[in-house]
Amino acid sequence: MNPVTYRTADVDGFEVFYREAGDASKPTLLLLHGFPTSSHMFRELIPLLAGHCHLVAPDLPGFGRSALPPRDRFSYTFDRLAQVIGRFTEVIGLDRFALYVFDYGAPTGLRIAMANPGRVTAIVSQNGNAYEEGLSDGWNPIQRYWREPTDANRQALRALLTPASIRWQYEHGVADTAQVSPDGSALDxxxxxxxxxxxxxxxxxxxxxxxxxxxxxFQAYFREHQPKLLAIWGRNDPFFLPPGAEAYQRDLPNADVRFLDTGHFALETHAGEVAGAIIEFMGR
Incomplete structure (x- = not known):
């Protein structure tokens, strides 16, 4: 048995909640979640991997059970998320680790990898994008906000934050939505x-x-350092398209790219398949 423990680390005054399992003497896999979820998304994957590696899954700042300081006291940018999580790895004593990146976890983790290339042993990207061809038309209203950061364009994006929209993100592209537990989207x-x-x-x-x-x-980092990479992708993702997974092989010719017949939150329906691929990948 490899029980999961639930801890909080003090990262220079910032509280980071994290889940941990497995033998710390084995290779570490740092699991980074995305929008709008938390480390809860790894609840089924962690027990499947805990006999094979050491697992650490933090909640990003502002997500889950990590600290949620007000915006006038903390800058909610991806640079800042990466700074906190990068420092978190130092505080809890992770010298070297592989990354599992999903959605927002990808730009967070890849910033950490670029700053510390010698500490990152491998990357598992599950619908974690790093190429423009991976962006679907679902990004159009968000890109409009980038071009014109008006209040009207900002308010239009509140539709993405409703319970119905969150549930849609979990169910879109899933053949049988009865397989998708309501717990994850409800908690988010x-x-x-x-x-x-x-x-x-x-x-x-x-x-x-x-x-x-x-x-x-990010792509220059791939070309220079050639990290071992597994891209395992829900092919029906409404936000990050399969060409984003295939593009990794342009800079990493030995990248292992696999597709699953599911959507954005692939672990909701294919945790066993993802775990099997990671065990094979980490074994190599």
Whole structure:
């Protein structure tokens, strides 16, 4: 048995909640979630991997059970998320680790990898985009906000934060939506109802433009350091298209690219398949 423990780390005064499992003497996999969820999204994956590696899954700042300071006391940008999580790895004593990046976890984790290439041993990208061809038309209203950061364009994005929209993100592209537990989307919606959480998410949607601007730097990191990479993708993702997964092989010819017949939140329906691929990948 490999029980999951639930901890909080003090990262220079900022509280980061995290889940941990597995033998710390084994290779570490740092699991970084995306929008609008938390480390709860790894609840089924962690037990499947805990006998094979050491797992650490933090909640990003402003998400889940990590601290949610007001916007006038904390800058909600991807640079800042990466700074906190990068420092978190130092505080809890992670010297070297592989990354599992999903959605927002990708630009967060790739910033950490670029700053610390010798500490990152491998990357698993599950619908974690780093190429413009991976962006679907679903990004159009968000890109409009990047071009014209008006209040009207900001308010239009509140539609993405409703419980119905969150549930749609979980179910879209899934053949049998009865397989998708209601717990994940309900918990995400609950966290988003906290005072100020909605505006924090709108700030991050605006700052996502900084990630696209960094795509060439991420790609240069791939070419220079050639990290081992597994891209395992829900092919029916409404936000990140399959060409975004295939593009990794342009800079990483040995990248392992696999597709699953599911949507954005692939772990909701294919945790076993993802775990099997990671065990094989980490074994190599």
């Amino acid at each position: 919606a609950c966290y988003l109802q906290r005072p100020g959480a909605d505006d924090i998410q709108l700030d991050l949607l605006l700052d996502y433009a900084s990630n696209v601007a960094l795509y060439p730097a």
